Amino acid sequence: MKKLLERKHLVLLTLLALVVIVEPMLADWSERSLIFSAVVGALVNLGVLLVIFNQRWERWLAVFLYLPVGLSNIAHELFSDWAQTAAIVYHCFALVFLGFAVVVVLKRIFRQEAIRTDTVVGGFCGYLLAALAWGNAYGLIYLFSPGSFRVADAVTTRVGEWHLQRFYFGYFSVTTLTSLGYADITPTGTLVLWLSWIEVLFGQIYVAVVVAQLVGLRLVQSLKRA
Numbered sequence: 714m715k716k717l718l719e720r721k722h723l724v725l726l727t728l729l730a731l732v733v734i735v736e737p738m739l740a741d742w743s744e745r746s747l748i749f750s751a752v753v754g755a756l757v758n759l760g761v762l763l764v765i766f767n768q769r770w771e772r773w774l775a776v777f778l779y780l781p782v783g784l785s786n787i788a789h790e791l792f793s794d795w796a797q798t799a800a801i802v803y804h805c806f807a808l809v810f811l812g813f814a815v816v817v818v819l820k821r822i823f824r825q826e827a828i829r830t831d832t833v834v835g836g837f838c839g840y841l842l843a844a845l846a847w848g849n850a851y852g853l854i855y856l857f858s859p860g861s862f863r864v865a866d867a868v869t870t871r872v873g874e875w876h877l878q879r880f881y882f883g884y885f886s887v888t889t890l891t892s893l894g895y896a897d898i899t900p901t902g903t904l905v906l907w908l909s910w911i912e913v914l915f916g917q918i919y920v921a922v923v924v925a926q927l928v929g930l931r932l933v934q935s936l937k938r939a
Contacts (some may be wrong), residue, residue: 720831721765721831722765722818722831722832722834722835722837722838723830723831723834725762725765725838726834726837726838726841729838729841729842729845733880733883759775759776759779759783762775762779762814765814765817765818766814766817767821771817774813775810775813775814778806778809778810778813779806779810781802781803781805781806782803782806782807782810785799785800785802785803785806786799786803789803789875796875797856800852800856800875801853801856803849804849804850804852804853804856805849805853807845807846807849808846808849808850808853811842811843811845811846811849812843812846814839814842815839815842815843815846818835818836818838818839818842819839819923821835822835822836822839822923822926822927823926825930826930827930828927828930828931832927832930833927836923836924836927839919839923840890840916840919840920840923841887843890843915843916843919844883844886844887844890845883845886847886847889847890847908847912848879848882848883848884848885848886848887849879849882850908851882851885851886851905851908852878852879852882854902854904854905854908855872855878855882858902858904860901860902861900861901861902861904861905862898862899862900862901862902862905863898863899863900863901864897864898864899865896865897865898867897868881868897868898872898881898882898884898885898886912889909889912889913889916890912890913890915890916891916892913892916892917
């Protein structure tokens, strides 16, 4: 358990990588397999993220925020009549939950007195979690106003599928956060445009501030050794 806690951010990064790889594959799975994967994914995510949240109040808040995420994901697979409502609940709580996780990761980084490999990995995890949080915000807007995005013909039908939709808006969020800005998904609505440039600014500030903090910790360690 101690070794797991020392490498908790590496575990989280591995999980995030698996989610990115597996998510687009789920679209072709059977209904029973989708339900099973939703249940297992909810339990794994909750277990790993509870390791990230150290303080008791953080864990209780994480459980409170994540339960609607996991349950709405399962409900989306089980009850087609409630699919739209379940998707809205999913994106709303996932947005808040991931945002809270980013805050906790950043708080831990800025309270570190010594830099370790897991600290650097934690900074990268926070960056990816922020991208996923914004991806849920875009997905939520798309549910209410699909015309807020101009989608290329090659991916129009794929964006309409639940699992691929989450994947594509996560992909769009990463390209926005890193200022790449590919043209296969383009924001056209006022709200989406506003969120996009806020995300670009956040991405630049995040990298600058976190890197500065890590470099500062490294310099302090070097001076102490000297």
